[in-house]
Amino acid sequence: MKAIALIVVCLAGGLLVYGTVDMPDWGDPTSPASLHVSPRYIEKTVDETAVPNMVTSVLADYRGYDTLGETTVIFTAGIACLLLLRGMKK
Protein backbone atom coordinates (compact mmCIF):
# COMPACT_ATOMS: atom_id res chain seq x y z
CA MET A 1 0.00 0.00 0.00
CA LYS A 2 2.74 2.43 1.00
CA ALA A 3 4.76 1.56 -2.12
CA ILE A 4 1.79 2.32 -4.39
CA ALA A 5 1.26 5.62 -2.60
CA LEU A 6 4.92 6.51 -2.98
CA ILE A 7 4.85 5.70 -6.70
CA VAL A 8 1.71 7.79 -7.26
CA VAL A 9 3.16 10.72 -5.34
CA CYS A 10 6.47 10.58 -7.21
CA LEU A 11 4.61 10.36 -10.54
CA ALA A 12 2.52 13.44 -9.72
CA GLY A 13 5.58 15.32 -8.52
CA GLY A 14 7.55 14.39 -11.63
CA LEU A 15 4.76 15.55 -13.92
CA LEU A 16 4.58 18.87 -12.08
CA VAL A 17 8.35 19.35 -12.26
CA TYR A 18 8.14 18.66 -16.00
CA GLY A 19 5.40 21.30 -16.20
CA THR A 20 7.46 23.98 -14.46
CA VAL A 21 9.91 24.13 -17.37
CA ASP A 22 7.35 26.26 -19.22
CA MET A 23 6.53 28.46 -16.20
CA PRO A 24 7.95 32.01 -16.02
CA ASP A 25 11.07 32.51 -13.93
CA TRP A 26 10.81 33.60 -10.33
CA GLY A 27 10.40 37.37 -10.10
CA ASP A 28 9.93 37.84 -13.84
CA PRO A 29 8.15 41.21 -14.34
CA THR A 30 6.73 40.08 -17.70
CA SER A 31 5.09 36.92 -16.45
CA PRO A 32 1.52 36.40 -17.72
CA ALA A 33 0.04 36.78 -14.23
CA SER A 34 1.45 40.31 -13.95
CA LEU A 35 0.31 41.55 -17.34
CA HIS A 36 -3.40 40.90 -17.61
CA VAL A 37 -5.43 42.83 -15.04
CA SER A 38 -3.07 43.73 -12.22
CA PRO A 39 -1.41 46.79 -13.90
CA ARG A 40 -4.78 48.47 -13.98
CA TYR A 41 -5.34 47.73 -10.29
CA ILE A 42 -1.90 49.08 -9.42
CA GLU A 43 -2.14 52.28 -11.46
CA LYS A 44 -5.74 53.26 -10.77
CA THR A 45 -6.14 52.31 -7.09
CA VAL A 46 -5.30 55.67 -5.54
CA ASP A 47 -7.24 57.66 -8.13
CA GLU A 48 -10.36 55.57 -7.86
CA THR A 49 -10.61 54.58 -4.20
CA ALA A 50 -8.27 56.89 -2.21
CA VAL A 51 -6.80 53.83 -0.44
CA PRO A 52 -2.99 53.49 -0.60
CA ASN A 53 -2.98 49.77 0.24
CA MET A 54 -3.74 47.96 -3.00
CA VAL A 55 -4.45 44.65 -1.32
CA THR A 56 -7.22 46.22 0.75
CA SER A 57 -8.77 48.05 -2.15
CA VAL A 58 -8.76 44.99 -4.41
CA LEU A 59 -10.07 42.83 -1.57
CA ALA A 60 -12.91 45.08 -0.53
CA ASP A 61 -13.81 47.16 -3.55
CA TYR A 62 -12.86 45.62 -6.88
CA ARG A 63 -13.54 42.10 -5.63
CA GLY A 64 -16.00 42.93 -2.88
CA TYR A 65 -18.52 40.36 -4.02
CA ASP A 66 -15.88 37.64 -3.80
CA THR A 67 -15.04 38.67 -0.24
CA LEU A 68 -18.73 38.65 0.67
CA GLY A 69 -18.87 35.00 -0.34
CA GLU A 70 -15.66 34.34 1.59
CA THR A 71 -17.10 35.87 4.75
CA THR A 72 -20.20 33.73 4.30
CA VAL A 73 -17.95 30.66 4.07
CA ILE A 74 -16.27 31.50 7.40
CA PHE A 75 -19.66 32.20 8.98
CA THR A 76 -20.92 28.82 7.73
CA ALA A 77 -17.83 27.09 9.16
CA GLY A 78 -18.38 28.64 12.58
CA ILE A 79 -22.05 27.68 12.63
CA ALA A 80 -21.26 24.16 11.37
CA CYS A 81 -18.68 23.68 14.14
CA LEU A 82 -21.22 24.83 16.70
CA LEU A 83 -23.98 22.58 15.37
CA LEU A 84 -21.74 19.52 15.01
CA LEU A 85 -20.43 19.57 18.56
CA ARG A 86 -23.31 21.15 20.42
CA GLY A 87 -26.42 20.36 18.43
CA MET A 88 -26.26 16.57 18.84
CA LYS A 89 -28.17 16.62 22.12
CA LYS A 90 -31.13 14.32 22.05
Added chain:
Amino acid sequence: MTIELIIGKYNYWIYISLMMIGFYAMIAKKNLVKKLIGMNIFQTSIILFFISIGSKKGATIPIVEEGVKTIQANQYINPLPHVLMLTAIVVMVSTFGVALALLLLIYRKYHTLEEDEILNLRR
Protein backbone atom coordinates in the same frame (compact mmCIF):
# COMPACT_ATOMS: atom_id res chain seq x y z
CA MET B 1 21.65 26.82 -19.48
CA THR B 2 21.00 24.30 -16.73
CA ILE B 3 22.21 26.66 -14.00
CA GLU B 4 19.81 29.33 -15.29
CA LEU B 5 17.00 26.79 -15.28
CA ILE B 6 17.75 25.89 -11.66
CA ILE B 7 18.00 29.51 -10.50
CA GLY B 8 14.82 30.50 -12.32
CA LYS B 9 12.65 27.59 -11.28
CA TYR B 10 13.90 26.29 -7.94
CA ASN B 11 11.07 27.96 -6.02
CA TYR B 12 8.50 25.86 -7.87
CA TRP B 13 10.45 22.71 -7.05
CA ILE B 14 10.41 23.54 -3.35
CA TYR B 15 6.63 23.92 -3.45
CA ILE B 16 6.28 20.70 -5.40
CA SER B 17 8.30 18.82 -2.80
CA LEU B 18 6.12 20.31 -0.03
CA MET B 19 3.04 19.29 -1.99
CA MET B 20 4.40 15.75 -2.37
CA ILE B 21 4.88 15.49 1.40
CA GLY B 22 1.30 16.57 2.00
CA PHE B 23 -0.08 14.34 -0.74
CA TYR B 24 1.79 11.30 0.62
CA ALA B 25 0.47 11.98 4.12
CA MET B 26 -3.06 12.26 2.78
CA ILE B 27 -3.12 8.95 0.91
CA ALA B 28 -0.70 6.70 2.80
CA LYS B 29 -1.15 7.48 6.49
CA LYS B 30 -3.76 5.55 8.43
CA ASN B 31 -4.30 8.06 11.21
CA LEU B 32 -6.99 10.61 10.40
CA VAL B 33 -5.25 13.48 12.19
CA LYS B 34 -2.10 12.82 10.15
CA LYS B 35 -4.21 12.95 7.00
CA LEU B 36 -5.55 16.31 8.14
CA ILE B 37 -2.03 17.64 8.77
CA GLY B 38 -1.09 16.43 5.29
CA MET B 39 -4.00 18.40 3.85
CA ASN B 40 -2.76 21.50 5.65
CA ILE B 41 0.76 21.07 4.24
CA PHE B 42 -0.74 20.67 0.76
CA GLN B 43 -2.74 23.89 1.13
CA THR B 44 0.31 25.74 2.43
CA SER B 45 2.31 24.72 -0.64
CA ILE B 46 -0.46 25.99 -2.94
CA ILE B 47 -0.50 29.30 -1.07
CA LEU B 48 3.29 29.68 -1.37
CA PHE B 49 3.02 28.90 -5.10
CA PHE B 50 0.45 31.64 -5.66
CA ILE B 51 2.45 34.18 -3.65
CA SER B 52 5.58 33.45 -5.66
CA ILE B 53 3.68 33.99 -8.92
CA GLY B 54 2.98 37.57 -7.87
CA SER B 55 6.58 38.57 -7.17
CA LYS B 56 8.59 40.85 -9.44
CA LYS B 57 12.32 41.52 -9.30
CA GLY B 58 13.15 44.98 -7.97
CA ALA B 59 9.59 45.79 -6.93
CA THR B 60 8.24 46.76 -3.53
CA ILE B 61 5.15 45.84 -1.53
CA PRO B 62 1.83 47.00 -3.02
CA ILE B 63 1.33 50.03 -0.76
CA VAL B 64 1.63 53.50 -2.26
CA GLU B 65 3.66 55.84 -0.08
CA GLU B 66 2.44 59.33 0.58
CA GLY B 67 3.52 61.92 -1.98
CA VAL B 68 4.17 59.51 -4.82
CA LYS B 69 2.68 60.99 -7.97
CA THR B 70 3.39 58.63 -10.86
CA ILE B 71 2.71 54.96 -10.31
CA GLN B 72 4.20 52.42 -12.71
CA ALA B 73 3.05 48.85 -12.71
CA ASN B 74 6.54 47.35 -12.47
CA GLN B 75 7.35 49.26 -9.27
CA TYR B 76 4.89 47.26 -7.19
CA ILE B 77 4.40 43.52 -6.94
CA ASN B 78 1.17 41.98 -8.14
CA PRO B 79 -1.52 42.46 -5.42
CA LEU B 80 -3.97 39.98 -6.90
CA PRO B 81 -2.40 36.69 -5.63
CA HIS B 82 -2.06 38.26 -2.18
CA VAL B 83 -5.78 39.02 -2.08
CA LEU B 84 -6.75 35.55 -3.23
CA MET B 85 -4.44 33.86 -0.73
CA LEU B 86 -5.52 36.13 2.13
CA THR B 87 -9.01 34.75 1.78
CA ALA B 88 -7.69 31.22 1.14
CA ILE B 89 -5.78 31.22 4.45
CA VAL B 90 -8.93 32.03 6.39
CA VAL B 91 -10.88 29.37 4.52
CA MET B 92 -8.05 26.94 5.33
CA VAL B 93 -8.48 27.67 9.04
CA SER B 94 -12.25 27.19 8.74
CA THR B 95 -11.95 23.83 6.98
CA PHE B 96 -9.39 22.78 9.60
CA GLY B 97 -11.80 23.68 12.39
CA VAL B 98 -14.74 21.83 10.86
CA ALA B 99 -12.56 18.80 10.11
CA LEU B 100 -11.32 18.74 13.72
CA ALA B 101 -14.92 18.89 14.93
CA LEU B 102 -15.80 15.91 12.73
CA LEU B 103 -12.74 14.01 14.01
CA LEU B 104 -13.80 14.72 17.58
CA LEU B 105 -17.23 13.24 16.85
CA ILE B 106 -15.61 10.16 15.27
CA TYR B 107 -13.38 9.71 18.30
CA ARG B 108 -16.31 9.97 20.68
CA LYS B 109 -18.23 7.31 18.76
CA TYR B 110 -15.46 4.76 17.99
CA HIS B 111 -12.77 5.69 20.58
CA THR B 112 -10.06 5.49 17.93
CA LEU B 113 -8.79 7.58 15.05
CA GLU B 114 -7.07 4.82 13.06
CA GLU B 115 -8.81 4.34 9.74
CA ASP B 116 -8.64 0.52 9.52
CA GLU B 117 -9.81 0.06 13.12
CA ILE B 118 -12.84 2.24 12.40
CA LEU B 119 -13.59 0.19 9.29
CA ASN B 120 -13.29 -3.03 11.34
CA LEU B 121 -15.64 -1.66 13.97
CA ARG B 122 -18.21 -0.71 11.37
CA ARG B 123 -18.16 -4.16 9.80
Added chain:
Amino acid sequence: MISRFYDVIIQTVCRLLIPFIQVFGLYVIAHGHSSPGGGFQGGVILGASFILLCLSHDLQELRKRMPLKMILLFCSLGVMIYAGLGFLCLLLGGDYLDYGKLHLLFPVNEIQSRSIGIFGIEVGVGITVMAVMVSIFLNLAAPEAEN
Protein backbone atom coordinates in the same frame (compact mmCIF):
# COMPACT_ATOMS: atom_id res chain seq x y z
CA MET C 1 -10.49 19.15 28.89
CA ILE C 2 -8.89 22.37 30.06
CA SER C 3 -8.93 22.46 33.85
CA ARG C 4 -7.86 25.27 36.11
CA PHE C 5 -4.32 25.30 37.38
CA TYR C 6 -3.06 28.08 39.57
CA ASP C 7 -0.01 29.88 38.30
CA VAL C 8 0.28 33.49 39.39
CA ILE C 9 2.87 34.48 36.81
CA ILE C 10 1.01 33.20 33.76
CA GLN C 11 -2.34 34.58 34.87
CA THR C 12 -0.99 38.01 35.76
CA VAL C 13 1.09 38.40 32.61
CA CYS C 14 -1.79 37.33 30.37
CA ARG C 15 -4.22 39.58 32.21
CA LEU C 16 -1.86 42.50 31.59
CA LEU C 17 -1.12 41.54 27.99
CA ILE C 18 -4.63 40.86 26.66
CA PRO C 19 -5.85 44.50 26.55
CA PHE C 20 -2.79 45.50 24.55
CA ILE C 21 -3.30 42.61 22.13
CA GLN C 22 -6.90 43.69 21.63
CA VAL C 23 -5.93 47.31 21.07
CA PHE C 24 -3.37 46.12 18.51
CA GLY C 25 -6.05 44.05 16.79
CA LEU C 26 -8.32 47.08 16.55
CA TYR C 27 -5.38 49.08 15.19
CA VAL C 28 -4.72 46.46 12.52
CA ILE C 29 -8.39 46.56 11.45
CA ALA C 30 -8.63 50.34 11.44
CA HIS C 31 -5.25 50.96 9.80
CA GLY C 32 -5.72 48.46 7.01
CA HIS C 33 -6.01 51.30 4.52
CA SER C 34 -2.43 52.45 4.58
CA SER C 35 -0.41 49.64 6.14
CA PRO C 36 -0.42 45.85 5.97
CA GLY C 37 -3.53 44.69 7.74
CA GLY C 38 -7.27 44.55 7.39
CA GLY C 39 -10.34 42.77 8.59
CA PHE C 40 -9.10 39.19 8.34
CA GLN C 41 -5.80 39.78 10.13
CA GLY C 42 -7.19 42.00 12.85
CA GLY C 43 -10.08 39.62 13.46
CA VAL C 44 -7.68 36.73 13.94
CA ILE C 45 -5.62 38.78 16.42
CA LEU C 46 -8.75 39.65 18.41
CA GLY C 47 -9.83 36.01 18.41
CA ALA C 48 -6.36 34.94 19.56
CA SER C 49 -6.58 37.28 22.52
CA PHE C 50 -9.75 35.50 23.68
CA ILE C 51 -8.09 32.11 23.15
CA LEU C 52 -5.15 33.31 25.28
CA LEU C 53 -7.64 34.19 28.00
CA CYS C 54 -9.00 30.65 27.88
CA LEU C 55 -5.53 29.07 27.93
CA SER C 56 -4.21 31.15 30.79
CA HIS C 57 -7.32 30.99 32.98
CA ASP C 58 -9.93 28.36 32.17
CA LEU C 59 -12.96 27.67 30.04
CA GLN C 60 -15.43 29.22 32.46
CA GLU C 61 -13.61 32.55 32.33
CA LEU C 62 -13.98 32.65 28.55
CA ARG C 63 -17.64 31.60 28.80
CA LYS C 64 -18.21 34.47 31.24
CA ARG C 65 -16.52 37.02 28.99
CA MET C 66 -17.96 35.70 25.74
CA PRO C 67 -21.17 33.68 26.13
CA LEU C 68 -22.53 31.53 23.33
CA LYS C 69 -25.28 34.00 22.49
CA MET C 70 -22.70 36.76 22.07
CA ILE C 71 -20.66 34.58 19.70
CA LEU C 72 -23.74 33.84 17.59
CA LEU C 73 -24.68 37.52 17.62
CA PHE C 74 -21.20 38.61 16.51
CA CYS C 75 -21.02 35.92 13.80
CA SER C 76 -24.23 37.14 12.25
CA LEU C 77 -23.58 40.82 12.90
CA GLY C 78 -20.41 40.88 10.79
CA VAL C 79 -22.04 39.27 7.76
CA MET C 80 -25.04 41.54 8.25
CA ILE C 81 -22.86 44.67 8.27
CA TYR C 82 -21.22 43.51 5.05
CA ALA C 83 -24.39 42.58 3.21
CA GLY C 84 -26.28 45.54 4.69
CA LEU C 85 -23.73 47.98 3.36
CA GLY C 86 -24.25 46.45 -0.06
CA PHE C 87 -28.00 46.90 0.27
CA LEU C 88 -27.47 50.48 1.48
CA CYS C 89 -25.63 51.23 -1.74
CA LEU C 90 -28.51 49.59 -3.61
CA LEU C 91 -31.03 51.81 -1.81
CA LEU C 92 -29.02 54.95 -2.56
CA GLY C 93 -29.30 54.25 -6.27
CA GLY C 94 -26.03 52.47 -7.09
CA ASP C 95 -25.10 48.88 -7.77
CA TYR C 96 -24.70 46.25 -5.06
CA LEU C 97 -21.50 46.98 -3.05
CA ASP C 98 -20.80 50.11 -5.12
CA TYR C 99 -19.59 52.43 -2.37
CA GLY C 100 -19.45 55.48 -4.61
CA LYS C 101 -23.02 56.31 -3.67
CA LEU C 102 -22.18 56.66 0.03
CA HIS C 103 -21.21 60.29 -0.54
CA LEU C 104 -24.92 61.09 -0.24
CA LEU C 105 -24.70 60.19 3.47
CA PHE C 106 -21.24 61.44 4.42
CA PRO C 107 -19.73 64.88 3.73
CA VAL C 108 -17.00 63.57 1.39
CA ASN C 109 -16.62 63.30 -2.34
CA GLU C 110 -17.30 60.17 -4.34
CA ILE C 111 -13.75 58.80 -4.30
CA GLN C 112 -13.28 59.19 -0.55
CA SER C 113 -16.65 57.58 0.09
CA ARG C 114 -15.23 54.37 -1.39
CA SER C 115 -12.61 54.48 1.35
CA ILE C 116 -15.37 54.74 3.95
CA GLY C 117 -17.21 51.79 2.43
CA ILE C 118 -14.04 49.69 2.51
CA PHE C 119 -13.57 50.52 6.19
CA GLY C 120 -17.16 49.51 6.93
CA ILE C 121 -16.91 46.10 5.39
CA GLU C 122 -13.53 45.49 7.03
CA VAL C 123 -15.14 46.05 10.41
CA GLY C 124 -17.79 43.50 9.44
CA VAL C 125 -15.21 40.95 8.32
CA GLY C 126 -13.19 41.50 11.51
CA ILE C 127 -16.19 40.89 13.78
CA THR C 128 -17.15 37.69 11.94
CA VAL C 129 -13.62 36.28 11.92
CA MET C 130 -13.14 37.01 15.63
CA ALA C 131 -16.40 35.32 16.58
CA VAL C 132 -15.74 32.28 14.38
CA MET C 133 -12.24 31.76 15.80
CA VAL C 134 -13.58 31.85 19.35
CA SER C 135 -16.50 29.60 18.37
CA ILE C 136 -14.27 26.93 16.82
CA PHE C 137 -11.89 26.93 19.79
CA LEU C 138 -14.62 26.98 22.42
CA ASN C 139 -16.53 24.09 20.89
CA LEU C 140 -13.43 21.96 20.35
CA ALA C 141 -12.13 22.57 23.87
CA ALA C 142 -15.37 21.96 25.73
CA PRO C 143 -15.54 18.56 27.49
CA GLU C 144 -17.90 15.91 26.21
CA ALA C 145 -20.34 16.07 29.13
CA GLU C 146 -21.25 19.67 28.37
CA ASN C 147 -22.01 19.14 24.73
